[in-house]
Amino acid sequence: MAIAEAPRGPITRPEAPPWTAVLHDWVTTVDHKKIGILYVLMAVVFLVVGGVEALLLRWQLVRPRYDFLGPDTFNQMFTMHGTTMVFFMGIPILVGMGNYLVPLMIGARDMAFPRLNALGFWVTLLGGLLVYFSFATGGAPAIGWFAYAPLTERTFARSAATDFWALGLMVSGVGTIAAAVNFIATILTMRAPGMALRKVPFFVWTMLWTSVLIVFAIPPLTAGLAMVLLDRHLGAHFFDVQNGGSALLWQHIFWFFGHPEVYILILPVFGMVTEIIPVFARKVLFGYEFMAAATAAIAFISLGVWAHHMFTVGMSRTADLFFIVSTFMISIPTGIKFFNWLATMYGGRISFASPMLFCIGFLSMFLIGGLTGIMLGAAPFDFQLQDTYFLIGHFHFVLIGGTLFGVFAGIHYWFPKMTGRMLSERLARWQFWLLYVGFLLTFGTMHISGVLGMPRRIYTYDADRGWALLNQLTTLGAIIQAPSFVLFVCNVFASLRNGRPAGADPWDAWTLEWSTPSPPPAYNFAVIPTVHSRRPLWDLKHPDDPDWQYD
Amino acid sequence: MSVATTTMAGPPAGQSFPVPPAIRPEHTLSPGQWGMLSFLVSEVALFGTLIVTYLFYVGKDVVGPTPAEALSLGLVVCTTACLLASSATVHVAERRLERGNQVGFLRWWLATLVLGAAFLGGTAFEWHDLIYRHQLTISRNLFGTTYYTLVGLHALHVTAGVSIMLIVLGLALCRRVTSANRAGVGLVSWYWHFVDGVWVVVFTVVYLVGR
Numbered sequence: 001m002a003i004a005e006a007p008r009g010p011i012t013r014p015e016a017p018p019w020t021a022v023l024h025d026w027v028t029t030v031d032h033k034k035i036g037i038l039y040v041l042m043a044v045v046f047l048v049v050g051g052v053e054a055l056l057l058r059w060q061l062v063r064p065r066y067d068f069l070g071p072d073t074f075n076q077m078f079t080m081h082g083t084t085m086v087f088f089m090g091i092p093i094l095v096g097m098g099n100y101l102v103p104l105m106i107g108a109r110d111m112a113f114p115r116l117n118a119l120g121f122w123v124t125l126l127g128g129l130l131v132y133f134s135f136a137t138g139g140a141p142a143i144g145w146f147a148y149a150p151l152t153e154r155t156f157a158r159s160a161a162t163d164f165w166a167l168g169l170m171v172s173g174v175g176t177i178a179a180a181v182n183f184i185a186t187i188l189t190m191r192a193p194g195m196a197l198r199k200v201p202f203f204v205w206t207m208l209w210t211s212v213l214i215v216f217a218i219p220p221l222t223a224g225l226a227m228v229l230l231d232r233h234l235g236a237h238f239f240d241v242q243n244g245g246s247a248l249l250w251q252h253i254f255w256f257f258g259h260p261e262v263y264i265l266i267l268p269v270f271g272m273v274t275e276i277i278p279v280f281a282r283k284v285l286f287g288y289e290f291m292a293a294a295t296a297a298i299a300f301i302s303l304g305v306w307a308h309h310m311f312t313v314g315m316s317r318t319a320d321l322f323f324i325v326s327t328f329m330i331s332i333p334t335g336i337k338f339f340n341w342l343a344t345m346y347g348g349r350i351s352f353a354s355p356m357l358f359c360i361g362f363l364s365m366f367l368i369g370g371l372t373g374i375m376l377g378a379a380p381f382d383f384q385l386q387d388t389y390f391l392i393g394h395f396h397f398v399l400i401g402g403t404l405f406g407v408f409a410g411i412h413y414w415f416p417k418m419t420g421r422m423l424s425e426r427l428a429r430w431q432f433w434l435l436y437v438g439f440l441l442t443f444g445t446m447h448i449s450g451v452l453g454m455p456r457r458i459y460t461y462d463a464d465r466g467w468a469l470l471n472q473l474t475t476l477g478a479i480i481q482a483p484s485f486v487l488f489v490c491n492v493f494a495s496l497r498n499g500r501p502a503g504a505d506p507w508d509a510w511t512l513e514w515s516t517p518s519p520p521p522a523y524n525f526a527v528i529p530t531v532h533s534r535r536p537l538w539d540l541k542h543p544d545d546p547d548w549q550y551d
Numbered sequence: 552m553s554v555a556t557t558t559m560a561g562p563p564a565g566q567s568f569p570v571p572p573a574i575r576p577e578h579t580l581s582p583g584q585w586g587m588l589s590f591l592v593s594e595v596a597l598f599g600t601l602i603v604t605y606l607f608y609v610g611k612d613v614v615g616p617t618p619a620e621a622l623s624l625g626l627v628v629c630t631t632a633c634l635l636a637s638s639a640t641v642h643v644a645e646r647r648l649e650r651g652n653q654v655g656f657l658r659w660w661l662a663t664l665v666l667g668a669a670f671l672g673g674t675a676f677e678w679h680d681l682i683y684r685h686q687l688t689i690s691r692n693l694f695g696t697t698y699y700t701l702v703g704l705h706a707l708h709v710t711a712g713v714s715i716m717l718i719v720l721g722l723a724l725c726r727r728v729t730s731a732n733r734a735g736v737g738l739v740s741w742y743w744h745f746v747d748g749v750w751v752v753v754f755t756v757v758y759l760v761g762r
Contacts, residue, residue, distance in 0.1 A: 112582035177593050185586040194574040215589050219597035227604070230700060235690025238604070238700075244611055244693045253600060532571040543568040 030114035031522055032099050035121050037418065039096025040411075042125055043089045044489070049132075050084035051485060053077045058442075058475040064463040074459035075142035080131075082145025083165065086261065087172055088128040090399070093407055094268040095120075095179045098207045100418065102183060104513035104520060105201045107192025107529050112185035120178035127172025134164035141165040144457065146258060147228070149239030149250035154232045163232060166225040173218045173225075180214035183207050192512070194531040198292070201511045201534070202285065205292055206271030209299040210264050216303060217260035224253040248313060255306040263302040265399065266366075267295065269406030270337060273359050276413050277341055279509045280356035281348030284547075287340045288534060294333035301330040311382045320379045327377035334370060338363070354428035355507075358409035361436050365401020369394055372447065387457075390450025396443040408432075408488070415492075416506045420518040421499030427491040434484035441477030445470050510535035587738045591745045594708075598749050601701045602756055608693040609761045615692035618762045621685040630673035631754055634709075637666035638747045641740045651730045657723055663743070664720065667713045674706050698757065705753055708746050715739055 017025075026034060057077050060069040069077065099117065103110055111117050134140045141161040143151050152162050187208045191200065200208075228250075230236035237243040239250050278285045285291065307315060307323045341363060350356065372394040376382045385391060408431075416422050449470040454461065461467055505514040514537055516524060533539055533547035562568050580588070609618075641663040647655030678699075681687040689699040719739060722728050728736060 113586060116586075177590070181586050181589045181593075184589040185582040188585050189579055189582045193576075194571075196577070211589070215593045216596050219593045220600040223597055223600035223604075227700070230689065230696070235688075236696040236700070237690070237693055238696060244608075244613065245696075246607070249604065249607060253604075256600075530574065532574075539571075544562065546569060546571065548571050549569060 028118075030110075030118045032103050032111045032114065032117060033418070033520065033522075035117050036096045036098075036100030038121050039092045039099060039124070042121075042128065043093035043096060046084050046088040046092070046128060048485065050081050050089055051482065053081040053084065055478055055482060057081065058478040060459060061461075061471045062475045063472070064465070064468050065460050067460075069459065071459040072139065072142055075144075075457070076140040078457060079142055079144055079147075079165075080140045083131060083169070084128075085399070086145065086265070087169060088124075088131070090265045090403060091172075091176055092124055094210070094265065094403075095124075095176070097272070097407070097410055097414070098183060098203075098210075098268055099179070101414065101513060102186060102204055102207055103190070104417075104516060104524055105204050105511055106187065106190060106195060107512050107525060107531060108186065108190040109524050109528075111182050112190055113182050116178050117182055120175040120182065122175075123178070124172045124175035127168045127170075127175065130168030130171055131165050133168075134161035137161045137164065146254055147250075148254075149228070149247045150241055150245075152228050152232070152250075153240060157232075163229065166228050170222050170225050173222045176214055176218050180211035180218075183211040184215070187211075192529050192531045195536075198289075199531065199534045202274040202288070202291065203268070203271035206267045206274075206295055209295050210267045213260045213264050213267070213299050213302065217257050217264065220253055221257035221261075224250060224257070227253075248310075251310050251313065252307070255309045256303075258309065259306040260302045262395075262398070263298060265403050266406075267298070269362070269403050269410070270295065272410035272413070273341065273362055273406050274337075275509075275511065276355045276359050276409055277344050279413075279507050280351045280353060280359070281345045282351075283344055283348035284535070285340070286343035287336075290336055291340050294336045297333040298330060301326060301333070305330060308377055308379075308382070311379045312386045324377060324379050328374065331370065331374050331377075338367065338370075353412075353507075354423065354425055354432065355409045355413035357429065357432050358405050358412060361432060362402060362405040362409060365397055365405060365439070369397030369399075369401050372397065385450055387455055388450035389446040389454045389456065392456055393443045393446035393450060396439075396446070400439055400443070405435075408435075413507065414513075415495070416502030417513055417516075417518050417520070419496055419499070420502050421495045422502050422506060423491050423495045423499060427487055427494070431484045431487040431491065434487065435481055438477045438480030438482075438484065441480060442474050443477070445473045445477065449474070505537070510538040512536055515540070581734065583734055583738050584741075587741050591741070594745065594749070598701075598704070598753075601697075601704060602752065605697040605701050605756060605761070608697050612692045612694050615694065616685045616687050618694055618698075618757070621681055621687050621694070622758055622762060624758060626673055626677050627754065627758055630670045630677075631750065633666045633669045633673065634747050634750050637663045637670070638744055640666060641743050645733070645736060645740055648728070648730055648733045648736055653723070653726070653729075656728070657720070660716065660720055660723065664713060664716050667709055667716070667743075671706060671709055671713070674702070701753060702757065705746070705749055708749070712739075712743050712746050715742075 026038070029035060029038075056069060057074065060066055060074055060077075099111065102108075132140075137160045139159065139161055141147070141157065141164070143157055143162060143165070147162075147165070151157060152166075187200070187204055188197075191197075197205075227236065227238040231238050231240055231245075237245040239245045239247055241247055274285060274291060305323060305326045307319060308327045311320060311323070352360075372390070376385060376391065376394060412423055412428055449467050452465075452467065452470070454465070454467050454470075461471075502518045504517055506518075507514070512525075512529060512531070513520070515529065529536060533551065535547045539546040539548065579585075640659050644656050644659035644663060647659055687695045687698070689695050716739065719728060719736060
């Protein structure tokens with residue numbers, strides 16, 4: 001038969017690959033986009049686990065002398081809640097979003113070291129799993145997330161739970177350092193032609209400084225954890241007070257890591273918010289150079305404030321004064337950033353879509369958290385409020401109000417790019433308001449219970465303290481927040497299925513990632529773009545009025 | 552669909568769009584070099600913490616051998632000389648490779664390896680002496696704790712360097728290392744120089760200042 005007369009079958013689409021092939025692809029991937037998504041998925045899972053731990057804590061504290069959780073279980077819960085949220089939620093979600101976005105923003109096809117990238121993720125996940133294996137020893141470590149010596153010595157922490165904790169953190173620390181090394185090499189060498197360092201998208205700049213902080217701050221933690229393990233298993237005396245060791249040394253080492261760590265958790269978020277606010281105010285960022293300099297200043301100063309976590313251990317007055325001054329100083333570049341965000345919004349045409357809603361939540365909450373931080377930076381004030389619920393209020397305002405709200409802003413902004421679908425604005429608004437109101441109720445109230453004297457890390461309290469109502473309000477706030485996270489997960493799944501198709505540039509934005517299809521192809525850019533200004537897409541869309549004319 | 556293919560209005564009649572200035576090329580280190588550099592900075596932070604801890608505990612012991620009693624300079628000066636020499640030999644090896652002299656590269660690379668192994672052997676000998684003659688162990692006193700941790704971590708880094716150099720030696724014997732792909736050798740040599748530099752500091756702190 002001639003070809004023209006041969007019967008033709010129905011049009012066949014290429015078959016979807018079997019799930020084993022998809023799984024194999026994801027497990028062996030070295031593509032920065034997939035690795036970024038893996039990091040974010042890991043973080044969301046640990047966010048839920050850490051959230052459940054928090055709910056258990058809050059339920060135990062809902063009434064005086066409640067016996068829902070025993071004291072040791074309560075201690076395990078706050079240890080794991082803190083460790084999980086900082087190391088297995090905060091860092092992975094930021095490293096993940098950085099991994100996804102940085103190559104796209106600088107016009108590169110991948111990170112500098114794709115295999116190291118994959119290693120970093122899997123090692124981070126292994127660290128998280130190792131820490132949770134501690135439950136198999138009969139209970140998680142009950143040492144607090146900052147594990148003050150000598151509580152971590154064999155004498156006091158008898159089970160192997162502490163060993164799993166220390167080992168898990170050392171292992172995930174390797175992953176974090178690997179990611180930082182990758183970011184530094186990528187950002188410094190793989191930018192598109194014409195993208196000088198002073199023209200990078202602001203998120204890229206903050207990821208660079210975050211990586212510098214990681215490289216300086218994580219190794220001291222690794223060293224300290226090694227010392228704990230040596231004390232516990234080889235009879236070393238680093239923190240063994242009976243044999244001349246110093247409990248204070250652990251605090252110095254830990255907080256030398258611990259303070260830059262919280263800046264590691266906030267700088268990428270500063271970058272995200274700095275990307276989003278101009279787009280939703282339809283105005284170019286106010287004072288890019290000062291914002292960039294402020295970022296570098298924050299990174300530097302953050303290495304010199306650590307002992308403001310130790311005002312009550314009895315350091316000399318000189319030492320106290322030094323750390324008061326350095327702590328106050330860090331508020332200056334942070335304040336500059338704040339004013340620049342506000343100046344960007346002033347006179348702009350503001351759209352209150354979900355990314356901007358979360359940014360406004362971020363601005364309001366981080367402001368309060370920053371202010372209580374300054375209050376605590378005044379040592380005499382801290383003498384009264386160290387280790388009270390005021391402190392827990394403060395750091396949750398900056399960590400949830402700051403990091404988490406900023407991350408949600410970023411997810412709502414970049415989800416269309418990553419998936420090709422828009423998130424539901426209705427679900428996002430419900431999520432935002434439930435989270436915002438519940439958060440204020442929980443952590444705002446904590447400032448009051450703190451000032452009224454309620455200490456941290458107590459598993460219960462007496463009825464005659466007058467804290468019962470405050471604790472109930474705090475717990476109520478947690479119960480209000482919990483559904484917001486459920487809504488978020490629902491939003492993600494529903495939008496993946498039925499979300500409005502997003503197109504390449506749903507927000508009319510200005511950086512290079514919006515010039516690729518949504519989701520981007522594996523190779524990111526068919527042609528590596530040449531860049532002339534900080535807003536390459538603006539230049540492309542407005543060739544008559546390009547940004548580089550105003551440089 | 553990239554932005555470049557969307558239809559945009561052409562320039563108004565009689566005018567043309569502004570032309571951007573020429574782009575000046577940037578000269579910077581390679582990705583591998585920045586990667587190794589950042590990794591080495593993290594190692595500085597790691598060793599720095601242990602060195603500070605060592606200095607924190609110097610002189611605080613009430614029991615056991617002090618550094619002055621237990622440490623002897625003779626052997627350590629020899630091992631230090633070996634390590635410093637190995638930095639010179641690795642540099643020469645790099646030069647040979649650059650010029651395409653495979654045999655020369657192999658010879659000097661092997662010399663570096665041997666000197667590194669000699670350092671480790673000397674350290675092992677020294678530690679044997681410290682443990683059996685001076686009863687200095689990691690659990691003996693603060694000096695033992697901090698000494699073995701600091702010097703031990705350094706020795707571990709030397710071991711890692713020697714192992715990597717062995718792998719490179721193997722690759723070179725299979726003629727897989729040439730002047731064209733010498734970047735990796737360069738990165739290993741940076742690592743080796745760093746390990747050497749750390750030893751200079753550790754040696755000064757432990758054997759000179761702390762005694």
